[in-house]
Amino acid sequence: MSYTLERIASLVGAHLWGSETVEVRWILTDSRSLCFPEDTLFFALESRRNDGHRYIPELYRRGVRSFVVSRLPEDMTSCPDANFLQVVSPLKALQRLAERHREAxxxxxxxxxxxxxxxxxxxxxxxxxxxxxxxxxxxxxxxxxxxxxxxxxxxxxxxxxxxxxxxxxxxxxxxxxxxxxxxxxxxxxxxxxxxxxxxxxxxxxxxxxxxxxxxxxxxxxxxxxxxxxxxxxxxxxxxxxxxxxxxxxxxxxxxxxxxxxxxxxxxxxxxxxxxxxxxxxxxxxxxxxxxxxxxxxxxxxxxxxxxxxxxxAVLEPVAMRLEVKEGRSGCTLINDSYNSDYNSLDIALDFMNRRPDCAGRKRTLILSDIEQAGGAPEDLYGRVARLVAMRGVEKFIGVGPCLSAVQGLFGMEACFYRSTDELLGSGVLDTLHDEVILIKGARSFRFDVLTEHLALKVHETTLEVNLNAVVDNLNYYRSFMKPETKMVCMVKASAYGAGAVEIAKTLQDHQVDYLAVAVADEGVDLRKAGITANIMIMNPEMSSFPTLFEYDLEPEVYSFRLLEALIHEAEKEGVTHFPIHVKLDTGMHRLGFDPEKDMPLLVERLKRQSAVIPRSVFSHFVGSDSDDFDAFSARQYELFLKGSAQLQQAYSHKILRHICNSAGIEHFPDRHLEMVRLGLGLYGINSRNNEILHNISTLKTTILQIHEVPKEDTVGYSRKGRLTRDSRIAALPIGYADGLDRKLGCGRAYCLVNGRRAPYVGNICMDVCMIDVTDIDCREGDTAIIFGDDLPVTVLSDAVGTIPYEILTGVSARVKRVYYQD
Incomplete structure (x- = not known):
């Protein structure tokens, strides 16, 4: 259905600047999702951290001509053909328009x-x-x-x-x-x-x-x-x-x-x-x-x-997520092989196009017939063909009798098959190379077999990462912050084991100000994956300085020796005003300049050169996660303010200050300054109240084999797995080489099988462990949860006397990461 701007203005109580007769069919609130610009009405929504009005010039250049705004652009001549509906609140106008539309x-x-x-x-x-x-x-x-x-x-x-x-x-x-x-x-x-x-x-x-x-x-x-x-x-x-x-x-x-x-x-x-x-x-x-x-x-x-x-009787499980998997021959798979309708197709295509790794690679869509009642096939698939073309799909593979009958509607490189089996038998899937492939189909077409065929064969143990949970945790901490306060998100150590590239893509999509990694190689990997956000290197090595300059990676500087080497290398390369982040030691006594003794000399040295320039100055709270250290935290904060003030006085530009970590964001809202750093809290661990965050990752595996073991026998190396009864013992394909700590063995911890606790029996082996499933109704092939929503990682860390960081970052690279979002 389409509406004229005159009618929309009447429905939402807007003042219209422009043509009354222009018709719109599409509503847009996110500039990244633009598909049909000439028929689109953009609502410039405002939030604590973003303002849709910022995207009007870009959308105008891309062909959008109709906008709902709370204020008009300062320079109307920059968009002479634009139409503006001015309202008090674009969000309320959006809701009002949908309300009046519903009434029809x-x-x-x-x-x-x-x-x-x-x-x-x-x-x-x-x-x-x-x-x-x-x-x-x-x-x-x-x-x-x-x-x-x-x-x-x-x-x-x-x-x-x-x-x-x-x-x-x-x-x-x-x-x-x-x-x-x-x-x-x-x-x-x-x-x-x-x-x-x-x-x-x-x-x-x-x-x-x-x-x-x-x-x-x-x-x-x-x-x-x-x-x-x-x-x-x-x-x-x-x-x-x-x-x-x-x-x-x-x-x-x-x-x-x-x-x-x-x-x-x-x-x-x-x-x-x-x-x-x-x-x-x-x-x-x-x-x-x-x-x-x-x-x-x-x-x-x-x-x-x-x-x-x-x-x-034939209800299907609901897949509420898009999965991203590594495919064969350098392909990336986006698996949405659970339903097929026009609206969800548009969302899946939008998801594909937003991925930085889509740039420069062929976009391929494998689509089944759309199963819905009513309407002429030519009308439905005509809309699909236009959508697919507008979303930039370069190769189209259609499956089903309906798509095969209307193949003339699709103008790009295309091939059609009447069934999934026919597609599998054609060999065309084996020709796909270095492509981003969206697999989108109704359940009856069994597209899961296509995903299985195209996926890189991996270890049966996987780490599933919920990107929606990452965003929820990010927004939880943002709720403590003023809109103008900036945020650094820590993605070092492969984003605490979750996978730095995918986490960084998600954070970049949600406008975080900085990403932080430990070493330059981690930053290079992010740049090569298409990450354009500011990246801070927390532990730069002197040999990496040319890499920092080449990939625009901003180093932490914590000593005069490091500073001198960086200045020397920058001057040799002809680099000027390269941003650095100055570290002050206010009590951690790990790395950093002394905020009292070193500041005069540091300021004097920085002012004598133009190769580098301080972008931020920061320190670490030692104990923001405990009220016991509040007095010490207060002394740290005062020391940091004095040291950072000396640095700021030497420069006219604003130097960002940050000292709050995840716990500090909650515990010290009056100490956020210009920026905060979010680390473990992003990944679902809250040392003050772990009930309020979302778990983001689930480490899971499958039962390889189940043995009936009499009580007089033992299980595993050195006969450490002693039994007290006749038992059912299951073997899992996960061991200490995958990151399962050996100290969890011999009954010190458990995993979950079908929702019930299955204790580890005997020693954890390199690639395998054994669990007791005597009291659990299970079979070979069933899933075992090592940690996840119902078995927090803190249970494992407590069992072996360590911290959650160690468990999360210890998950081996050979464990396949699978990412999904609702």
């Missing part, structure tokens, strides 16, 4: 909220409803103040059902989302701990979430959750209560029995006095609750129990 559709709209399960319920409802309805849904986890209006904007004349998530993190946020979604059917999934720190009680959080449903006609919820049920009765909801329960018969949907089998759960239920049953291919409690919520919605919409049962 008289269709069932399901609004979904809760602490967990929102995306799963939404995606399962899509699987259940889309075979016969044209369903418009939130892309991935678009449930925020910005994501919700962008999702609702996707409603068009083809939409028959809407499925939208709504997520809040603090009071007062849901009202705007309710106005945009205007759900006719509400689903409350569950109440948990997420974002609890921003609410006074669970009841307050629940009541805030329930505001989404104040005008809904029906509300689906779990009556057995007494906290939720109590809040529903106290909420503003006045519609039909569609409660479900496993305990009470006097509810619309009574779950009469639940039978868990080996790989499925059979649910028997009573609805409107009639008994029926369905099975789901999952056995965990969360999946059971989510599937019953979906069952309730389907019953309310009039779907027959027989149809529900048939579709429930």
């Amino acid at each position: 559709f008289d269709i069932p709209v399901v609004g979904i909220t809760g602490s967990n399960g929102k995306t799963v319920v939404k995606e399962w409802l899509y699987q259940l409803l889309s075979p016969e309805k044209n369903v418009t849904r939130s892309p991935r986890s678009y449930n925020s103040q910005i994501g919700v209006p962008l999702s609702v904007w996707n409603l068009d004349e083809r939409s028959e059902v809407g499925l939208f998530e709504a997520g809040i993190s603090e009071p007062g946020e849901m009202e705007a989302l309710q106005s945009v979604i205007q759900p006719t059917i509400g689903v409350f999934t569950c109440l948990g701990d997420a974002h609890q720190e921003n609410f006074t009680s669970y009841e307050q959080k629940c009541l805030e979430k329930l505001k989404l449903f104040k005008d809904a006609k029906v509300l689906v919820y779990d009556m057995d959750d007494t906290r939720v049920a109590g809040c529903v009765n106290r909420s503003a909801f006045k519609g039909e209560y569609f409660a479900w329960s496993r305990q009470r018969r006097d509810v619309p949907l009574y779950i009469a029995s639940v039978e868990k089998r080996e790989a499925e759960t059979v649910v028997s239920y009573i609805y409107k006095g009639k008994e029926a049953a369905c099975s789901i291919p999952f056995i965990d409690e969360a999946s059971l609750a989510n599937s019953v919520s979906c069952l309730a919605v389907c019953l309310h919409l009039g779907m027959s129990p027989e149809t529900i049962a048939a579709r429930m």
Whole structure:
């Protein structure tokens, strides 16, 4: 659907500067996601750390002509053909436009909220409803103040059902989302701990979430959750209560029995006095609750129990992430082989194009037929072809009878196959070389076999890294900072084991001011991977100075010897005003200039030359993670202020000061100065309160073999694994060469298998370890979690008497890193 600027101005109360008749179809809030500039309306959103108005000149050069702004450009002549809709708040205007757009559709709209399960319920409802309805849904986890209006904007004349998530993190946020979604059917999934720190009680959080449903006609919820049920009765909801329960018969949907089998759960239920049953291919409690919520919605919409049962039986797990993997022949794989629709295709293509390693490499898309109800194939695939071309895809591989029938629509290098097996048999996958490949397909096409074929064969032990969790942790620490305060993010030691390149790409995307690594080689790797952010080298070696100049890597300088060598090399190379970061020793007594004795001589030496210039001056708190050292921290801070002031007095430009590390950002908000340094906190470890951060990495492996071992036998080298009973012993392909500390063996620690603790038995070997799974229902090929969400890395570090840094950085390079984002 398109809107004229005149109509949009009327809908959002904007003052229009420019043409009234220009039509727009696309909404843009992130300049990096531009696709169809001539039909795009850009909202210049403002936040504590960014301002969309900064990107107007760039977008104008790229062809965008329509903008929603809170202030007009100072030089209007620089964009003479631009149209501006001036409003007080571009965000509120975005929400208002989506609200008015939503009002144009008289269709069932399901609004979904809760602490967990929102995306799963939404995606399962899509699987259940889309075979016969044209369903418009939130892309991935678009449930925020910005994501919700962008999702609702996707409603068009083809939409028959809407499925939208709504997520809040603090009071007062849901009202705007309710106005945009205007759900006719509400689903409350569950109440948990997420974002609890921003609410006074669970009841307050629940009541805030329930505001989404104040005008809904029906509300689906779990009556057995007494906290939720109590809040529903106290909420503003006045519609039909569609409660479900496993305990009470006097509810619309009574779950009469639940039978868990080996790989499925059979649910028997009573609805409107009639008994029926369905099975789901999952056995965990969360999946059971989510599937019953979906069952309730389907019953309310009039779907027959027989149809529900048939579709429930083939529900697919929800992949809420894009995975990046190393491929064969120098390729990079972006795996999204779990669903296929137009909106998620656009998001996946945008993700591919944002990657720095995409620059200069061929962009290849492998796409299956898009499975959705309604509409002419020529119309759908015509839109797909235009999108693919605009997103810069150079090679297109289409799979499925529908794509094969419309191959003339695709003008780039293209080939088509009627099935996945036909593509595999063609040999074309083996010709791909040094390309960025997006694999995007509906589940029925089994594109996972394509990913398996193209992936570089790796060790079965992997470290999964959640890039969304990295961003969440970054934003947690930013919440303590003033907007103008800058941030250095530590990505040394391969980003504490997580992989420096991918972490750096994510941080660069989120506008961090500096990245910091230990040695020049680490910085070079980042530059070669396309990282353009400022990079600080914390431990520069004198032999690396030419490399610093070549790759624009800014060294820490902590001694006169290092400073003299750097000045000499810079003067020899003809380098002037090269930025350095001056280290002061205020009490760590590791590296640094003495802030009292050395400052006069340091200032005098710096002022006598022009080869280098101080960009920042910094020091380290010794004990910001403990209240016991507050007095010492105060002395350090005063010493640092005095030393840094002497340096600043010698220069007219502003020299950035930083002394706060992760713990200091929280503990000393009045000592942030111009910049702070975020290290371990970025990776999910908080020495003051570890409950509030997100784990970012999961080290996992698979069971190779299971032995039945009698109690009189032993396990492993030197017969250290002594048994007290007949036992089932599983072997895992991970050992101390992978970073699994030998001190964890002999029962000192455990891993998780199917959610249960499996202690290590005997000594940890170089490549293998053994665990006791006697009391665990498991088989060969099952996953074992070494550390992750449910087994914090601190459990391992405590078990061997070390610190989390050592465990994280100890994960070997031979362990494959797999990155994903929701």
